[in-house]
Amino acid sequence: MNSKYIRNFAIIAHIDHGKSTLSDRLLELTGSLTAREMQAQVLDAMDLERERGITIKAHAVRMMYPAKDGTTYQLNLIDTPGHVDFSYEVSRSLASCEGALLVVDASQGVEAQTLANAYLAINHGLEIIPVINKIDLPSADIPRTREMVEQTVGLDASNAIPVSAKTGLGVPDILEAIVHRLPPPAGDPEAPLQALIFDSWFDAYRGVIVLARIVNGRLRKGAKIRLMSNGKAFDVESMGVLTPKPVEIDELSAGEVGFFVATIKNVADTKIGDTVTEDNRPAIEALPGFEDIKSMVFAGIYTVDSHEHTLLRDALEKLRLNDSSFFFEPESSVALGFGFRCGFLGLLHMEIIQERLEREFNLDLITTAPGVRYRITMTDSSVIEVENPSRWPDPSEVEQIEEPIITATILTNEEYVGGILKLVEDKRGRQKNFEYVSATRVMLTYELPLNEIVLDFYDRLKSVSRGYASLDYQLSGMWVSPMVKMDILVSGEPVDALSIIVHRDFAYDRGRALVSKMRELIPRQQFEVAIQAAIGAKVIARETVSALRKNVIAKCYGGDISRKRKLLEKQKEGKKRMKRIGKVDIPQEAFLAVLKVG
Numbered sequence: 001m002n003s004k005y006i007r008n009f010a011i012i013a014h015i016d017h018g019k020s021t022l023s024d025r026l027l028e029l030t031g032s033l034t035a036r037e038m039q040a041q042v043l044d045a046m047d048l049e050r051e052r053g054i055t056i057k058a059h060a061v062r063m064m065y066p067a068k069d070g071t072t073y074q075l076n077l078i079d080t081p082g083h084v085d086f087s088y089e090v091s092r093s094l095a096s097c098e099g100a101l102l103v104v105d106a107s108q109g110v111e112a113q114t115l116a117n118a119y120l121a122i123n124h125g126l127e128i129i130p131v132i133n134k135i136d137l138p139s140a141d142i143p144r145t146r147e148m149v150e151q152t153v154g155l156d157a158s159n160a161i162p163v164s165a166k167t168g169l170g171v172p173d174i175l176e177a178i179v180h181r182l183p184p185p186a187g188d189p190e191a192p193l194q195a196l197i198f199d200s201w202f203d204a205y206r207g208v209i210v211l212a213r214i215v216n217g218r219l220r221k222g223a224k225i226r227l228m229s230n231g232k233a234f235d236v237e238s239m240g241v242l243t244p245k246p247v248e249i250d251e252l253s254a255g256e257v258g259f260f261v262a263t264i265k266n267v268a269d270t271k272i273g274d275t276v277t278e279d280n281r282p283a284i285e286a287l288p289g290f291e292d293i294k295s296m297v298f299a300g301i302y303t304v305d306s307h308e309h310t311l312l313r314d315a316l317e318k319l320r321l322n323d324s325s326f327f328f329e330p331e332s333s334v335a336l337g338f339g340f341r342c343g344f345l346g347l348l349h350m351e352i353i354q355e356r357l358e359r360e361f362n363l364d365l366i367t368t369a370p371g372v373r374y375r376i377t378m379t380d381s382s383v384i385e386v387e388n389p390s391r392w393p394d395p396s397e398v399e400q401i402e403e404p405i406i407t408a409t410i411l412t413n414e415e416y417v418g419g420i421l422k423l424v425e426d427k428r429g430r431q432k433n434f435e436y437v438s439a440t441r442v443m444l445t446y447e448l449p450l451n452e453i454v455l456d457f458y459d460r461l462k463s464v465s466r467g468y469a470s471l472d473y474q475l476s477g478m479w480v481s482p483m484v485k486m487d488i489l490v491s492g493e494p495v496d497a498l499s500i501i502v503h504r505d506f507a508y509d510r511g512r513a514l515v516s517k518m519r520e521l522i523p524r525q526q527f528e529v530a531i532q533a534a535i536g537a538k539v540i541a542r543e544t545v546s547a548l549r550k551n552v553i554a555k556c557y558g559g560d561i562s563r564k565r566k567l568l569e570k571q572k573e574g575k576k577r578m579k580r581i582g583k584v585d586i587p588q589e590a591f592l593a594v595l596k597v598g
């Protein structure tokens, strides 16, 4: 199609402001889905996304829109996730668009991710159409929302479009605005092919599927393509677009977005951000690609059953293709055996990877407590980076420890400021800025150790603000801090997978809280189990799990065999997510107990 009639756009918003609902309405209005196919939030295709009500992967969908000027336009919609952990995905989608709809909930106003995503879009040079959503709600305040968009984001909101994505009111105006206010893609369809890979995933039936934006030239079915990063060549076997149903086509030209399947066997060959070109007429240069993303949160992942170790490695490789923002490498633990050290963008990201591994690959896993990466200067002036507590150096050889710091932006209502200030100070925060952005809304800027954020900061922020505070953060430097390694001993034996790194001043409190939580979480055994927290040789806290008194079977009097069997099966079920360490069965929750005692 002539690129004059193509519009590529993303929808960006704070979480729950209505991106997915708006996508549904746009699909419906353009007839991309029949009423029967329509189900709420069709773009959130993964089960997990639907259950959690969040969008994890960005999706690209083509719609055909007959505009009021009589011309039919091709609109490519890219739905993006709103959570702070996934801003990397947002950035990737934005690189494939010329414009964005910035959706703001008229009853909530501008929130932290509204701001963060709007800035990302502005930095990518995108044309932005502000959309004020949920105007059907009695608490909607359109003038105030406009004012906040202008004051906090700094965009002209005089032509923001008021809509209700729920009832569909005003949504047709968005389609007209996309056509008339957003620019068409630039790019030369006759130039040598340059296509940007912005997503790829593994499909059990079709193999590696690649989602790409054609920047210059044409991609044709049957063509021999070359990946510019590694020079490998493949034949394009089939290609198509998502409408959102996959529809096969024979060609994609400059400005268009679609998927292709080539003779790619190895999942590792398709790198997100790589440029695809034609083998017999290659482009001279690769496209700029994407910044390499740095993991912020690290944890060990192990299989409960050690025979499943290779299955876990295969699963991680496949998931990584679909999500280039996490990393993994082999590690081993005395307590847990062979596993992988994994790096994530944040806690939610870590939870999602773990859940996908368990559901999509049917693995039973043990995850260790999340932590961050420290920079340690040794007394011999060498510098090492440590993200695994089991590799923590001997304190006598350490000169200085630096921990990663984030700058957090918190937007909230005036009445919650007191509670939030106390929370951030408890978490070692340092205030950078305090600003009223409207009569009752406050924007707080703080520097905080990432180590404190990965514990339970998000949940505590939600609870002190009753949900009326939003958070966005980015890495912003390092602080020199007196961090120490705290070991946990079970029956007198240190369990390496339970060790954590804490600030020296917090060690006693956290140690006490941790062993007391573990005492609740570790089930009684046939014998007494001591749980201790120690720093070096010094024990700082101790609790005891008392021995089991009654044999469980003894409860089943008489010959009720089926009941007995049920009980045993239930016990077995309960054991599934436990790891036997020495003679003690430790459940998964105990490995993550530190998350519950922040």
Ligand code: GDP
Binding pocket: 013, 014, 015, 016, 017, 018, 019, 020, 021, 022, 041, 053, 054, 055, 082, 133, 134, 135, 136, 137, 163, 164, 165, 166, 167
């Ligand atoms: P997302 O996180 O930005 O994708 O938000 P969703 O589309 O999942 O919407 C979050 C919640 O807001 C859902 O419960 C929607 O039903 C609701 N919602 C979305 N748009 C509207 C609207 O225009 N009016 C009302 N009343 N609710 C809406």
Ligand code: MG
Binding pocket: 019, 020, 021, 044, 053, 054, 055
């Ligand atoms: Mg959504």
